[in-house]
Amino acid sequence: MLLDLEPDGDALFLDFDGTLVEIAPRPDDIVVPRHLPALIDRLSARLGGALAVVSGRAVHALDSYLSPARFAASGLHGMENRWNTGDPVIRVQPPESLESVRASLVGSGIADERVRVEDKGLSIAIHYRAAPERGEDIIALVHDLAAPYADLSVLAGKMVVEVKPSGYSKATAVEDGMRQSPFSGRRPVFIGDDVTDEDGMRAATALGGYGVKVGEGPSLAEKRIGSVRHVLDWLDRQSKGH
Template identity: 45%
Template sequence: MQKPPRLTRDTALFLDFDGTLVAIAETPEAIEVPAAMVPLLGDLRDLLGGALAVVSGRQIDAIDRFLAPLRLPAAGEHGVQRRDAQGHMQEQRAPDLVRVLDAANELARVYEGLLVERKHAAIALHYRLAPQLEAVCRDAMLRVIDGQPQLELMHGKFVFEVKPAGINKGIAIDAFMHEAPFAGRVPVFAGDDTTDEHGFAIVQPRGGVAIKVGPGPSQALHRLDSPREVFEWLVAARDLFAAPAPRDSAT
C-alpha cells in the first residue's frame, strides 16, 4: 500500500472517528480528542466548501459532543443516522432490540469485562477488556438474531454489533455523493476497521482514494499507520490549501 496523495480542493473528504481521528480507548467514553483536532476539521470544512463528513459507528450526538462546537455533516451508527450539509437529519426506524439487549446484558452480568452499548437502532457488545470472550460473544449474538432477517451481526475491533440489515458506511457515503457540496467531487475516505471496507468499496470505483488506517488486510490502496499520521496528513493538507498562491516572477 502507498501513502495517500495530497488532498485537493475538489475533494469530498469522509473520515471515520474511532481509530482514525482519535486513538481507540478501553471504553467508548475514554477516548481523547487532540486539542488541535476540532479547529483543524473546521478549517478543512471551510477550505473544502463544506465537503467534509464524519462517517462513524457512533451516534451523531456523541460525535457532536466530542467535536463541539462543530456540527459537521455526519453518518452515525454506520449509516442508520445521517445529517446532510444543510443540517437535515435522516434516521432509520429502530427495530425491536429487546431480546438482543437482554442477551447482551445477561452476558455482561455473567462475564467480567464486557460492556453493552445501547444505540438508537443497534446494540454493541464490547469485549476489548476480555478478548478471550470473542467466541462467547459472537455465538450468543448469533443465537439471539437467528430467524430475524431484518437484523445482522457486524464484527468490528473487539465489538459485535447487532444492527438493521443492509445498512453500511458505503451506502451513507454514496448518499452524500449525490448531494451538495459533495456531488461532483473526488471522494476520499479514511477508516481503520473492517466496518469501513464498505466505504472503501464505494470510493475507489469512483476514482477516489481509500485509506486504511493501521495494520490489517484491506481493499484500500493507501495506508496511514495511526491516527497521529492521519492528523499530520490533514494538517499538511490544511496548510497547503491556506498557503498564498505563488506569484509569477517578473519578466
C-alpha cells in the first residue's frame, strides 16, 4: 500500500509512458486521459511545485500532451531539464559521434512499417513493439553501431532501444532536480514502470526516498502499484489531500 504524500516534505518524480498514460503500439498513438492535465496542476500546487515528469520523451512533447498544465520536467533521460515552470529548458550538446550513428541507422534499412526510428535530436530510439521477433537483432545492431564511441551508451526499454550520450539517465535527472528549488530538502518519490525508471528509483532511494514500480516485473522499488489506472486514482487522492 502506498503512503500518502507529505505536501511540505515530499518531491514527486513521475514517468510518463506506462505510468501516466497507457503504452501504445506506436509512441504517437498514446491517449492522454482528459483529466490528467488538471490533475498534474492540482497535485503540483499541493506539493509546492515539487512535481516533475521524467521521461524519455522530449520536454516539448510532454508539454504538448499535458497542455495547459504547467510542471517541472526532465526529458530525454535527463538531457533536457526545466525545474521551474517559468524557466527555459536546458539541453546538453550532442556529441559528433551521435551524427555518425544517425547516418549509419539511416543507411541500415532497419526502419519499415513495423519498426520506427525516432530521431529526438539528442538521442535516437528504435521502436519495435509491432515486430518483437526482430528485437534481438535490432538491439545487437544498435550496440554494434555505438560500440566504437566511448561518449555514447545504449539504453533498452520496453520494445525500444535508444542510443544517447553517456552519463545521462533518469538517475542524473533526479539528482539534478533534488539540488534545485523547490525540490531541495524534500524526500524524493519516483514512480515508473520500465527498466529505464529503475535508475530514477535508485537515485530516489539513495537520497532518502523510495521508488514505486507500476505493474509486474522485477524491480528495486520499495513499493508497487498495479497499473496506470491505479496510479491516476492514487494521484487524484493525493491532489485532494486524502
